[in-house]
Amino acid sequence: MIPIPAIGHLPPVFEFSKRLISQTNRLSVTIVLIRTPFAPEIESFSDSLAASDPRLAFVMLPDFRPDPNSTRIELFASVVAAQEGRVREVARGIVARSAGSGSGNPLLAGFVFDMFCSALMGTAAEFGVPAYVFSPPNATFLGFVFHVQKLHDEERVDTTEVGGELAVPCLTRSVPWWALPDVAVDKTWQAIMLEHTRRIRGAKGVLVNTFRELESHALDSMCGAQDDDVPPVYPVGPIVNLEVDDVAYDDDRTNEIFRWLDDQPDSSVVFLCFGTMGTFGEDQVREIAYGLEQSGHRFLWVLRRPPSDHEPKSNISTDYDDLIDILPEGFSDRTVEAGRVVGWAPQKAILAHKAIGGFVSHCGWNSILESLWFAVPIAAWPMYAEQQLNAFQLVVELELATEMKLSYRMKGENDMIVSASEIERGIRRLMEEGMEKRVKWEEMSEMARKTLMVSGSSFSSTGRFVRDFLG
Numbered sequence: 503m504i505p506i507p508a509i510g511h512l513p514p515v516f517e518f519s520k521r522l523i524s525q526t527n528r529l530s531v532t533i534v535l536i537r538t539p540f541a542p543e544i545e546s547f548s549d550s551l552a553a554s555d556p557r558l559a560f561v562m563l564p565d566f567r568p569d570p571n572s573t574r575i576e577l578f579a580s581v582v583a584a585q586e587g588r589v590r591e592v593a594r595g596i597v598a599r600s601a602g603s604g605s606g607n608p609l610l611a612g613f614v615f616d617m618f619c620s621a622l623m624g625t626a627a628e629f630g631v632p633a634y635v636f637s638p639p640n641a642t643f644l645g646f647v648f649h650v651q652k653l654h655d656e657e658r659v660d661t662t663e664v665g666g667e668l669a670v671p672c673l674t675r676s677v678p679w680w681a682l683p684d685v686a687v688d689k690t691w692q693a694i695m696l697e698h699t700r701r702i703r704g705a706k707g708v709l710v711n712t713f714r715e716l717e718s719h720a721l722d723s724m725c726g727a728q729d730d731d732v733p734p735v736y737p738v739g740p741i742v743n744l745e746v747d748d749v750a751y752d753d754d755r756t757n758e759i760f761r762w763l764d765d766q767p768d769s770s771v772v773f774l775c776f777g778t779m780g781t782f783g784e785d786q787v788r789e790i791a792y793g794l795e796q797s798g799h800r801f802l803w804v805l806r807r808p809p810s811d812h813e814p815k816s817n818i819s820t821d822y823d824d825l826i827d828i829l830p831e832g833f834s835d836r837t838v839e840a841g842r843v844v845g846w847a848p849q850k851a852i853l854a855h856k857a858i859g860g861f862v863s864h865c866g867w868n869s870i871l872e873s874l875w876f877a878v879p880i881a882a883w884p885m886y887a888e889q890q891l892n893a894f895q896l897v898v899e900l901e902l903a904t905e906m907k908l909s910y911r912m913k914g915e916n917d918m919i920v921s922a923s924e925i926e927r928g929i930r931r932l933m934e935e936g937m938e939k940r941v942k943w944e945e946m947s948e949m950a951r952k953t954l955m956v957s958g959s960s961f962s963s964t965g966r967f968v969r970d971f972l973g
């Protein structure tokens with residue numbers, strides 16, 4: 503398994519690997535890791551996982567020192583380039599062990615590459631084994647990028663110049679311009695994604711972190727007549743790694759969060775968290791603070807700061823030294839009973855807590871799956887990457903989530919701040935009017951859990967993958 507070292511991508515790969523070997527005794531998994539600033543906690547959970555099963559091995563590549571001036575795009579590309587030689591070496595080691603094992607069975611059965619490591623897929627061919635791809639984003643996004651690439655390469659349609667809505671087979675409704683992800687409207691991102699997508703078409707199959715009951719339309723749109731060059735897609739999710747929180751966050755600060763949550767009534771707290779990179783300027787922080795205060799609801803707010811001018815541009819967000827510096831004056835005193843503002847916090851364990859009644863989320867796919875798993879309704883506030891498409895899918899296509907703000911592209915440059923009163927309204931809608939939606943989240947949560955049980959759809963799909971993988 504060759505993951506890309508980002509927090510949104512690693513835990514799903516770890517969890518899927520674990521599931522894979524629990525479902526079959528014909529496979530073991532070696533995960534090739536590289537230490538980067540994206541995933542500082544990487545070792546704490548890989549160590550604990552490696553200890554859990556001898557068929558799960560980790561190879562840690564030496565530290566990768568990023569060029570501090572590189573953008574996130576450049577950084578990802580250079581990480582993958584740095585991985586290349588070592589991935590080959592690791593594979594050679596596995597092949598050499600099979601030669602020495604005397605069993606005559608090849609030990610290297612194949613590779614699974616993160617979709618953003620597609621540049622390494624040629625390694626599989628060198629070793630004469632299949633290359634599969636793992637997609638941490640959902641089936642809708644996968645269908646979307648296949649379609650955009652087909653439009654681009656076969657019909658000479660450049661979506662960055664379309665400017666209106668776009669009909670895509672993976673969604674029943676056309677995607678309005680404001681919900682199109684960066685890969686459809688931004689030339690740099692599109693060029694990168696087109697490259698990945700062309701290579702992914704050459705994979706033997708694509709594993710996707712989703713489940714049929716949630717995304718049947720998108721999954722069906724990718725098989726058969728619609729686009730006959732798409733490799734088989736295996737929905738194997740939801741892959742929600744519940745252990746990461748237990749392993750990585752056993753400290754006083756975290757214990758204090760849970761002591762406070764324990765004292766709050768059931769379903770009374772709104773949780774706000776914006777993924778590994780979601781941060782705001784001072785003006786927006788102030789509006790959120792006032793919006794929360796005016797809503798009168800209890801809250802738990804993860805607030806992190808963007809990298810400063812002298813830090814690498816590609817770093818993930820970090821905790822503030824002192825939150826008092828950024829919050830409006832007197833806010834903490836006035837809300838001492840009603841809420842808590844914290845730095846990085848164990849999101850899954852928080853969503854699992856009975857005091858949480860709603861989640862204001864940036865709509866990263868892991869966050870959505872975690873919220874579905876614990877049946878916590880979302881108010882969507884997408885920020886970057888494919889999150890606007892995820893939000894559109896949740897709010898408009900599936901009618902599951904409410905909205906806080908659906909796009910940063912909907913408004914003009916100077917008008918991107920969401921006001922305190924919009925935030926107040928959004929929180930009230932989420933916490934007070936969501937009964938019907940809450941039932942839907944509970945039903946979906948039950949389906950998410952069932953799909954992983956023996957004979958559930960994702961369990962069966964994983965079994966199908968194992969059979970195909972081993973030929």
Ligand SMILES: O=c1ccn([C@@H]2O[C@H](COP(=O)(O)OP(=O)(O)O[C@H]3O[C@H](CO)[C@@H](O)[C@H](O)[C@H]3O)[C@@H](O)[C@H]2O)c(=O)[nH]1
Pocket residue numbers: 509510511513638639775776777778779804845846847848849850865866867868869870872886887888889
């Ligand atoms: O304070 C925090 C913040 C985040 N998390 C965890 O970090 C992960 C974040 O993943 P996700 O919600 O997917 O957000 P991103 O980190 O933004 O993920 C990237 O990767 C996802 C999967 O490809 C994409 O859907 C996103 O758009 C992309 O930004 C989740 O497991 C959260 O539980 C915490 O535990 N504590």
